[in-house]
């Protein structure tokens with residue numbers, strides 16, 4: 001394969017073309033769930049490779065201030081998530097067996113021009129708040145942002161919430177301000193008081209949900225593939241409320257050639 005296959009667009013160029021431009025207003029990526037996308041042995045291959053020293057390890061502590069404020073957790077002991085990144089996915093021979101597993105399945109489901117511009121194993125220890133996944137520049141050979149894919153290792157009482165609202169801003173409040181969206185109550189968001197208490201409280205404040213409307217709830221299931229538009233706001237349910245300590249999945253930020 002071409003040695004430059006993994007070359008990225010420069011952030012400035014990417015942002016101008018895909019985050020600020022008309023791209024995302026014109027393109028729509030429908031949600032879908034594909035059950036049994038990866039088999040147990042295939043999931044095991046991904047897990048084993050993610051734990052090898054060839055994978056790039058990054059510890060994310062972005063939710064540390066929230067964990068300290070809400071639960072008094074000492075920031076130095078906090079882990080939001082561990083990332084195990086399959087860097088240079090398409091031209092690192094260490095990953096060729098993973099490409100052979102997943103690329104044909106991606107193409108069969110999403111079209112022959114789809115690429116995994118970013119792929120990692122997420123080992124989550126604190127639920128992610130509202131965000132979208134559009135900001136990461138893609139491979140030059142497949143520059144157009146498309147779907148986020150979540151392929152859980154665990155079947156558990158954790159849900160990924162996806163909202164109808166979408167934009168190039170990572171922060172939903174910036175989106176609301178820019179588009180002058182009027183706030184509404186939880187009922188219009190599409191949540192009962194009970195759902196809010198179980199799946200969001202105390203991590204996501206109702207004010208932050210008041211500009212959004214629930215589109216889809218994806219309950220984590222081992223080996224299933226959940227695909228959602230990278231521009232749509234989404235968040236994890238507060239799985240700590242369910243007594244779950246940790247959850248793991250393969251995450252892909254896909255793009256189109």
Ligand SMILES: [Fe+2]
Pocket residue numbers: 131132133148234
């Ligand atoms: Fe995300």
